[in-house]
Amino acid sequence: MKGKKKSHMGLLFKEMGAFKITMILSIIVAAVGAYVSLRAYGYIYNAAREVIIHIEDSGGVDTLYLIDMGKHILFCVTGAYGLYGLALLFSHITAFNTAARLKKRLLRHIGSLPLGYFDTHPSGVLRKLVEKNTDAAETLIAHQIPNTAQSIALPVFFAIYMFKYNAMMAIACIIPVVIGFILLVSIMMGGGSDFVRKYQKASADMSDACVEYVRGIPVMKTFGQSADSFKRYKDAVTNFADFVYKFAISMMNADSSYNTAINSIFVTLIPAALYMFKTSTDSKSVILDFIFFASMIPLAVTLLKRIMSNSSESIIVDEAMEALEKVFNEKSQSFAGSLEPENFDISIRDLTFRYSKDTPVVIDGVNLEIPEKSTVAFVGMSGSGKSTIANLIARFWDVEEGAIKIGGCELKELSKKSIDSLMSVVFQESTLLKTTLAQNVALYKPDATKDEILRALHLAQCDDILERLPDGIDTVYGSKGTYFSGGEIQRIAIARAILKDAPIVILDEATAFADAENEYLIRKALEKLLADKTVIMIAHRMQTVRNADKICVIDNGKIAESGTHRELMIMNGIYKKMTDEYEKAVNWKFERREAVNA
Numbered sequence: 031m032k033g034k035k036k037s038h039m040g041l042l043f044k045e046m047g048a049f050k051i052t053m054i055l056s057i058i059v060a061a062v063g064a065y066v067s068l069r070a071y072g073y074i075y076n077a078a079r080e081v082i083i084h085i086e087d088s089g090g091v092d093t094l095y096l097i098d099m100g101k102h103i104l105f106c107v108t109g110a111y112g113l114y115g116l117a118l119l120f121s122h123i124t125a126f127n128t129a130a131r132l133k134k135r136l137l138r139h140i141g142s143l144p145l146g147y148f149d150t151h152p153s154g155v156l157r158k159l160v161e162k163n164t165d166a167a168e169t170l171i172a173h174q175i176p177n178t179a180q181s182i183a184l185p186v187f188f189a190i191y192m193f194k195y196n197a198m199m200a201i202a203c204i205i206p207v208v209i210g211f212i213l214l215v216s217i218m219m220g221g222g223s224d225f226v227r228k229y230q231k232a233s234a235d236m237s238d239a240c241v242e243y244v245r246g247i248p249v250m251k252t253f254g255q256s257a258d259s260f261k262r263y264k265d266a267v268t269n270f271a272d273f274v275y276k277f278a279i280s281m282m283n284a285d286s287s288y289n290t291a292i293n294s295i296f297v298t299l300i301p302a303a304l305y306m307f308k309t310s311t312d313s314k315s316v317i318l319d320f321i322f323f324a325s326m327i328p329l330a331v332t333l334l335k336r337i338m339s340n341s342s343e344s345i346i347v348d349e350a351m352e353a354l355e356k357v358f359n360e361k362s363q364s365f366a367g368s369l370e371p372e373n374f375d376i377s378i379r380d381l382t383f384r385y386s387k388d389t390p391v392v393i394d395g396v397n398l399e400i401p402e403k404s405t406v407a408f409v410g411m412s413g414s415g416k417s418t419i420a421n422l423i424a425r426f427w428d429v430e431e432g433a434i435k436i437g438g439c440e441l442k443e444l445s446k447k448s449i450d451s452l453m454s455v456v457f458q459e460s461t462l463l464k465t466t467l468a469q470n471v472a473l474y475k476p477d478a479t480k481d482e483i484l485r486a487l488h489l490a491q492c493d494d495i496l497e498r499l500p501d502g503i504d505t506v507y508g509s510k511g512t513y514f515s516g517g518e519i520q521r522i523a524i525a526r527a528i529l530k531d532a533p534i535v536i537l538d539e540a541t542a543f544a545d546a547e548n549e550y551l552i553r554k555a556l557e558k559l560l561a562d563k564t565v566i567m568i569a570h571r572m573q574t575v576r577n578a579d580k581i582c583v584i585d586n587g588k589i590a591e592s593g594t595h596r597e598l599m600i601m602n603g604i605y606k607k608m609t610d611e612y613e614k615a616v617n618w619k620f621e622r623r624e625a626v627n628a
């Protein structure tokens with residue numbers, strides 16, 4: 031048996047806050063509007079009755095009464111439109127304010143999440159998440175809620191009216207509606223709602239795969255691949271097409287049965303009217319009642335159909351709220367600490383970490399002391415946990431088990447100001463903003479003078495870059511075709527770190543993708559940056575770590591070996607094996623070259 035899915039609409043109602051009042055007003059006004067529109071039918075009935083009663087004696091018709099009824103009808107029709115407009119006004123006030131509150135709270139919350147969250151949630155994903163889901167909530171409140179209020183109120187008033195005028199015809203009209211509703215509920219309970227969810231997932235998968243496909247076109251062209259090689263995109267499109275087909279087929283019977291039921295009111299109404307016509311002494315009243323019922327039926331059918339589409343809309347919004355709730359459930363990072371570190375020693379105690387409750391442990395009981403102004407390098411297989419430890423030191427994620435201390439204070443106890451000024455991180459691939467070179471370099475020190483910026487650029491070996499820029503450090507990156515190579519961007523990122531002059535530097539081997547000339551310049555730039563600093567280096571090439579004060583071999587989230595290069599080579603363990611294999615790979619290249627040159 032399928033478990034009942036939890037509703038996430040509570041979030042939406044909570045977010046409405048005081049605007050719940052305008053929402054309730056919208057529902058009440060929409061319901062009153064529905065009543066007023068039905069009153070118009072009552073006055074039409076009275077006018078028609080006056081005419082039919084005097085059908086054989088047209089002089090007996092009370093024209094003043096007819097004019098009066100006409101005025102009432104006009105008043106009710108315009109009143110109903112006016113009230114519907116007012117209901118929409120209230121619902122839009124609620125919708126815009128709720129969506130704005132939701133967006134603001136969401137953005138504030140996203141801003142408080144740890145930096146590591148943005149690794150897996152890039153800006154495009156977050157923009158889609160915020161906009162798409164809050165827009166869905168806005169549409170639901172602005173349109174669906176007043177429409178649903180009307181769609182429910184009208185049939186209720188309609189039923190009361192029908193019983194007031196003619197109980198037998200009322201029952202005849204209600205039988206097909208009840209059958210229609212039983213069918214509607216069975217569609218929704220029997221997988222209809224599940225289908226809407228799966229349909230949305232298939233559609234989202236297809237659009238994600240499409241973006242991936244478009245982004246991969248350069249790779250596809252470079253390697254001369256055919257479109258078939260982008261299997262995920264092809265599979266997503268096929269999956270979506272299959273889904274829509276199955277959805278249409280499965281809904282075909284249910285939808286047509288529901289529509290047939292609610293459209294077949296005449297099938298029960300006409301026999302009931304004929305029976306009454308035959309047995310009643312007041313045939314004129316029977317004809318009049320029949321006209322009254324027949325004129326209202328199309329309206330009832332339209333409203334009943336609207337209920338069905340409203341219920342599938344609410345499933346979409348429920349999904350949207352579920353996605354937002356997931357973001358709100360992400361734990362914020364608190365910067366309530368106020369301590370300043372006594373020195374820049376780093377101490378890691380019994381550190382154990384997993385990225386989320388449902389993922390495996392990636393750092394498993396790590397203990398490490400990094401004295402101030404020393405260099406520690408992490409080496410190990412890909413996925414062993416090197417970056418995770420470095421990111422935890424930089425507080426990209428919060429430590430939950432064990433502790434990381436700087437200068438005797440836990441990271442959480444340090445003030446935001448000290449955390450910001452303590453560390454510089456140079457990633458494997460750095461990013462420049464589309465602003466001036468000066469602003470890019472002074473990102474962490476906006477009040478830096480021009481001389482300070484120029485000095486940092488000089489120390490980071492960026493003189494050659496500066497020479498070719500049309501406006502020097504005021505050149506806007508990305509303007510007039512001003513772009514930099516990966517190695518040049520890396521040197522500018524090092525200039526940024528030099529200017530910041532933080533006592534701790536975390537370095538994710540910055541030369542990994544540089545060419546020989548850039549590698550030389552980056553190394554020279556790093557010498558300036560790292561002098562007299564506490565350095566944590568994630569190394570991908572074995573030769574870069576030889577001079578480190580301590581090398582830690584990370585294996586499966588644990589420190590498997592640690593020591594200097596010499597100590598580790600003598601130990602004859604994983605490090606020695608990695609170094610030997612690395613050297614074999616390098617020598618293999620030389621041998622090949624020699625063979626070619628021979």
Ligand SMILES: Nc1ncnc2c1ncn2[C@@H]1O[C@H](COP(=O)(O)OP(=O)(O)OP(=O)(O)O)[C@@H](O)[C@H]1O
Pocket residue numbers: 146149150385389392410411412413414415416417418419
């Ligand atoms: N944001 C994340 N969410 C969930 N798991 C993650 C995340 N980042 C990394 N992991 C997982 O944590 C483990 C350690 O990854 P980490 O990036 O620390 O390894 P690494 O040694 O630095 O690898 P590499 O040398 O390839 O960069 C891996 O299994 C990885 O899949």
